[in-house]
Amino acid sequence: MKNRSGRAIAVARENKSKLILRSAIISALTGLALVWGMSPSPAQDMQRYSMEKTDSGIIRLDRQTGEFALCKEQAGKVECAETKPAQLSNDERTLLLEKQVADLTARIAQLEKTGVANSTLPSEEEFEKGLGYMERFMRSFMGVAKSLDEPATTPNRT
Numbered sequence: 001m002k003n004r005s006g007r008a009i010a011v012a013r014e015n016k017s018k019l020i021l022r023s024a025i026i027s028a029l030t031g032l033a034l035v036w037g038m039s040p041s042p043a044q045d046m047q048r049y050s051m052e053k054t055d056s057g058i059i060r061l062d063r064q065t066g067e068f069a070l071c072k073e074q075a076g077k078v079e080c081a082e083t084k085p086a087q088l089s090n091d092e093r094t095l096l097l098e099k100q101v102a103d104l105t106a107r108i109a110q111l112e113k114t115g116v117a118n119s120t121l122p123s124e125e126e127f128e129k130g131l132g133y134m135e136r137f138m139r140s141f142m143g144v145a146k147s148l149d150e151p152a153t154t155p156n157r158t
Helices: 002-036 042-046 090-114 124-149
Strands: 049-054 057-062 068-074 077-083
Touching (some): 057 090
Antiparallel strands (some): 049 057, 057 068
């Protein structure tokens, strides 16, 4: 009877260790995926804005949010004031939409030619940083998992 319960305890500990290890791997991979997705690539950031010269100045379009800004060039600097699309004249809106359609058409043609979209893979530095986080996490977690496998020490009460 004692042998059966000892074996059952050993099997339970082994299953617990496997479950802990699986949880650690899943957590580490999730963390690594989050690290990779944190920062946009510089190429994505450069393509965020589109600027078009008009009779009344310059119009800047934020391609991520769709917001427009009216800009004026003064003393060699371009200063922009945020505005809503309804404040733009019909000609300005038409000009912006035509520019956006032309840009998108050119981008589609480029992607069809190469057959590949911009890579969203992390840089070598970002990869190494994420790998370092995962490695530290795994070492720490494995230390905890190993301590669970060791028999508990009972204090001497005599």
